[in-house]
Amino acid sequence: MRRRISWLVVVTTSTVIVSFVIPLCLLVRTLAEDRAMAAADQDARSVAILAAGAPDDPRQLRAFVSGINRRGATTTRVLTTDGREVGGGPSMKQDPDVRRALRGEAFTVVDDRGGRVLLPVVVAxxxxxVRSTVAVADLRRGVARAWTGIIGLGAVLLVLALVLASRLGKRISEPLLEVAGTAHRLREGDLAARAEVRGTQETQELARALNGLAERTGELLVSERAAVGDLSHRLRTPVTALRLDAEGVTDPELAQRLQAHITVLQRTIDAIVKEARRPVRTDLAPICDATATVRSRVDFWRALADDQDRDLRVLLPEGRLVVPLAVEDLTDLVDVLIDNVFAHTPEGTRLRLELHEVDHREPHVVLLVADAGPGFSAGGRQQREGSTGLGLDIARRIAAGCGGRVRTGTAPEGGALVEVVLPRAAG
Structure with missing residues (x-):
């Protein structure tokens, strides 16, 4: 917008300046010509008066013409009745203009040879x-200097208009850019961001509308969180009752299955409660640096790995890998996968964790967690022996929430391999 305003002002100003500069330059040239021709006409008339008053005194006429030619920019010559020429220079007898004047016509000529004033003097x-001549250079004397001044003044006015337009565009565009920046912050999840109400009336109205939208969005998210949290708490009571009833089942095998299912249900409800209590600011378009987050969690788990004599190998990239997940979600995902290894493999089992980027059709971030333990069971739903599979379910749900996926298999070390593929986010 700022550039467009500047261009608009430049085009408008240049049109106005050109509309005045061109006629003014033409006027200056015409005035210069008129001034030179007026001087020539005055000299010619002075000589004509003398020629008419003293036709028989050629010396006086010659002296007067010489004096005029010395002091002025014009060249004056006289062709007398007896064919004598006063003033020197080429012969006047063959000049068509002189022949025309001999017929009694007084006139002025301006062409590419300069300007000429011819006056016939009729005597007895x-x-x-009498012919006064002005050279082309004398006709244009001072025109170039005047044109330079006029064009220079026009250029100065144009530059001044450009500076004023730039400042005006800045005053208009800066509040709009601030509103746009606030909108980006809201999109990234900072619901506390508010636009400053300033600028033009339209920009102020836009800022008020955006602030109102942010307020309403926050209210709706808080209301939704409260509703989800209340629902999850209401589920706790029947789950607790179900657990008590399961404890009263006499069949041990059935009781064990019921307790396992209730445990899964209880953990799912706990996850919902945790999700409901998350700060609202992490809900809108969350992003985080996967490299920094994974490095932080590895540092957290390294102490336990050293305590259990586990060989923890980590391969992380040097730069940032931004993924569309909140830091809390990626932290939970990494903790679940590492905890799965610690919980279901013997102490001393090697553990390898890698994070890298792949770019086939679209850029993705891949997180690999591999171990040298017993691996997954051979059943249709891959999970470790003695595990409920809840951890992998949580990882799948977190990955699927941002468009990613989780794949399991056998690691080169012989144990379990979990591969989490996440889309790469901008920024």
Missing amino acids: DGTTV
Whole structure:
């Protein structure tokens, strides 16, 4: 917008300046020509008066013409009735303009050879012709300097208009850019962001509308969280009652299955409660640096790995890998996968964790967790022996929430391999 305003002002100003500069330059040239021709006409008339008053005194006429030619920019010559030429220079007798003047016509000529004033003087014995000539350079004297000044003034006015337009565009565009920046912060999850109400009336109205939208969005998210949290708490009571009833079952095998199912249900409800209590600011378009988050969790688990004599090998990239997950979600995902290894493999089992980027059709971030333990069971739903599979379910749900996926298999070390593929986010 700022650039467009500047261009608009430049185009408008340049049009106005050109509309005045061109006629003014033409006027200056015309005035210069008129000034030079007026001087030539004055000299010619002075000589004509003398020629008419003293036609028989050629010396006086020659002296007067010489004096005029010395002091002025014009060249004056006289063709007398007896054919004598006063003033020097080429012969006047063959000049078409002189022949025209001999017929008694006084006139002025301006062409590419300069300007000429011809005056016939009728005396008793014939017609004397006076011709004053102005060179082309004298016709244009001072025009170039005047044009330079006029064009320079126009350029200065144009630059001044450009500076004023830039400042005006800045005053208009900066509040809009601030509103846009606030919108980006809201999109990234900072619901506390508010736009400053300033600028033009339209920009102020836009800022108020955006602030109102942010307030309403926060209210709706808080209301939704409260409803989900209340629902999850209401589920705790029947689950607790179900657990008590399961404890009263006499069949040990059935009781064990019921307790396992109730445990899964209880953990699912706990996850819902945890999700409901998450700060609202992490809900809108969350992103985080996967490299920094994974490195932080590895540092957290390394102490336990050293205590259990586990060989923890970590391969992380040097730069940032941004994924569309909140830091809390990625932290839970990494903790679940590492805890799965610690909980279901013997102490001393090697553990390898890698994070890298792949770029086939679209850029993705891949997190690999592999171990040298017993691996997954051979059943249709891959899970470790003695595990409920809840950890992998949590990882799958977190990955699927941002468009990712989780794949399991056998690691080169011989144990379990979990591969989490997450989309790469901008920024």
